[in-house]
Amino acid sequence: MRYLVLALLAALAPASAAYSGDIVQYWVEQSGALVNGTTIGSLQSPVSAWYQAIVQAAVYEAAVKSRGESLAFQQLAVSHAAHNAILWAFHGTRIYNAADAALRAVVPAIGLNVTSNDGKEAIRVGQDAAAKVARARAADNIANFIDYVFAPATPGVYQQTPGSNPLPDVPQARFIAPFAALGDITRFRAPPPPKTNSAEYETAVLYVKEYGSLNSTARTAYDTDTAYFWRESSVTGWNRFAHSVVGIALATEVVESAKFYAQLNYALANAGFASWDTKYAYNSWRPVTAIQRTADRWVASGRDVSDAAWVPLLRPTPSHQDYVSTHSTFGGAAAAVLRAYNGGSDAVRATLTSNVTIDARGPITRQYSNLTVAALENAASRVLGGIHFPFAGSAGVAVGDAVARATLKKFDEHWDEF
Numbered sequence: 567m568r569y570l571v572l573a574l575l576a577a578l579a580p581a582s583a584a585y586s587g588d589i590v591q592y593w594v595e596q597s598g599a600l601v602n603g604t605t606i607g608s609l610q611s612p613v614s615a616w617y618q619a620i621v622q623a624a625v626y627e628a629a630v631k632s633r634g635e636s637l638a639f640q641q642l643a644v645s646h647a648a649h650n651a652i653l654w655a656f657h658g659t660r661i662y663n664a665a666d667a668a669l670r671a672v673v674p675a676i677g678l679n680v681t682s683n684d685g686k687e688a689i690r691v692g693q694d695a696a697a698k699v700a701r702a703r704a705a706d707n708i709a710n711f712i713d714y715v716f717a718p719a720t721p722g723v724y725q726q727t728p729g730s731n732p733l734p735d736v737p738q739a740r741f742i743a744p745f746a747a748l749g750d751i752t753r754f755r756a757p758p759p760p761k762t763n764s765a766e767y768e769t770a771v772l773y774v775k776e777y778g779s780l781n782s783t784a785r786t787a788y789d790t791d792t793a794y795f796w797r798e799s800s801v802t803g804w805n806r807f808a809h810s811v812v813g814i815a816l817a818t819e820v821v822e823s824a825k826f827y828a829q830l831n832y833a834l835a836n837a838g839f840a841s842w843d844t845k846y847a848y849n850s851w852r853p854v855t856a857i858q859r860t861a862d863r864w865v866a867s868g869r870d871v872s873d874a875a876w877v878p879l880l881r882p883t884p885s886h887q888d889y890v891s892t893h894s895t896f897g898g899a900a901a902a903v904l905r906a907y908n909g910g911s912d913a914v915r916a917t918l919t920s921n922v923t924i925d926a927r928g929p930i931t932r933q934y935s936n937l938t939v940a941a942l943e944n945a946a947s948r949v950l951g952g953i954h955f956p957f958a959g960s961a962g963v964a965v966g967d968a969v970a971r972a973t974l975k976k977f978d979e980h981w982d983e984f
């Protein structure tokens with residue numbers, strides 16, 4: 567019967583990702599898909615993580631509050647928590663039909679009569695959980711206006727990049743209250759990037775210019791795929807990486823599954839805020855701005871590194887500063903949480919498919935056997951894509967790792983201090 571319901575679900579509800587039986591994974595997927603650019607337009611990096619952390623906070627709260635109830639009760643409670651948290655975060659948008667469809671699609675597989683007393687109680691637990699998180703996050707600074715003024719276009723200073731927004735994205739994201747009462751986010755700030763007149767900087771510019779350009783002849787086909795493979799939203803991608811590591815091991819352990827995904831998404835969100843703090847602290851220019859600069863010979867050796875027509879493989883360059891790479895920060899954070907889940911071991915067996923929309927590349931599937939390598943490849947992907955300097959990647963991974971480990975330390979005591 568359960569299989570019949572699942573088959574029907576797959577046939578009747580193409581809008582919903584396949585349901586593995588792990589209700590938490592289902593809602594991680596659904597909330598990712600709902601903001602993937604189709605329904606409400608894509609989200610800036612820190613906001614995409616903020617949102618998923620809110621959904622997973624509500625899910626974990628509902629799971630904890632329904633501990634000891636039947637599996638179906640817990641699944642229904644979690645589903646309403648996720649649904650309401652999603653709608654709270656985006657209640658001014660056209661997301662209702664899709665969010666309702668995602669809930670409607672999974673109820674038959676849960677199998678609890680929603681009009682029975684148990685069903686009604688589960689729904690109330692879920693709704694209360696979402697409301698509690700919404701109240702706690704109502705004034706978390708994400709809505710505040712923070713202005714940005716461009717600094718003079720001297721070497722190293724951020725300027726608008728071709729095809730990007732007139733102003734850099736979400737300056738307020740560095741002030742969002744972190745999850746799990748992490749405290750002052752500035753203590754995770756990366757050390758300054760190398761000076762633009764250093765030999766190290768010159769090496770970095772020449773590297774990105776050669777390997778990151780659209781028509782690079784130095785970059786291998788595999789490395790081009792590396793840039794493509796990791797290009798999607800990191801929050802979506804690393805949650806899918808987590809599904810591959812966890813599999814269906816926690817499908818009947820709703821509290822454990824909810825705890826793991828809350829840890830992962832809190833760490834991602836906090837990492838996003840820390841990355842933004844570093845970006846705005848140093849306000850560093852992107853490779854495309856450095857390479858297209860023809861005004862002067864600014865590198866250490868005095869040679870001409872400019873190419874006014876240079877175009878990166880990944881385009882447009884995202885609308886915010888180079889240092890640090892948030893993609894890399896997310897990867898460092900996710901790897902740290904997965905390593906903790908793994909009992910400290912770096913070894914995993916993960917198979918991941920990324921459906922690449924740029925340049926009509928289509929789906930790429932890769933396998934990973936260790937987390938450190940995956941996080942470093944993710945960081946390298948942004949350099950091979952021509953949108954980050956290598957030092958922005960390595961520093962980003964380190965920031966993400968530190969933030970995630972601090973978030974995990976705080977989690978058990980403070981997870982519900984949103």
Ligand SMILES: *[C@@H]1O[C@H](CO)[C@@H](O)[C@H](O)[C@H]1NC(C)=O
Pocket residue numbers: 580581582583599600602603604923
């Ligand atoms: C976004 O989600 C929708 C609905 O689940 C799906 O049809 C679409 O393929 C997704 N698009 C991307 C780019 O992931």
Ligand SMILES: *[C@@H]1O[C@H](CO)[C@@H](O)[C@H](O)[C@H]1NC(C)=O
Pocket residue numbers: 679680681682683
């Ligand atoms: C669901 O519960 C309601 C209220 O107890 C009951 O009237 C209804 O018959 C139940 N539906 C099913 C399919 O069991």
Ligand SMILES: *[C@@H]1O[C@H](CO)[C@@H](O)[C@H](O)[C@H]1NC(C)=O
Pocket residue numbers: 780781875876877
């Ligand atoms: C890159 O190659 C494509 C196709 O060969 C060409 O149309 C394009 O002008 C090139 N772009 C640059 C920046 O060289």
Ligand SMILES: *[C@@H]1O[C@H](CO)[C@@H](O)[C@H](O)[C@H]1NC(C)=O
Pocket residue numbers: 921922923928929
């Ligand atoms: C990949 O995305 C494209 C464009 O959204 C879509 O047409 C295609 O069906 C997707 N492929 C897979 C395997 O999901």
Ligand SMILES: *[C@@H]1O[C@H](CO)[C@@H](O)[C@H](O)[C@H]1NC(C)=O
Pocket residue numbers: 912913935936938939
């Ligand atoms: C991770 O992979 C790298 C490269 O494949 C390898 O050198 C390293 O030993 C691996 N570490 C573990 C713990 O598997």
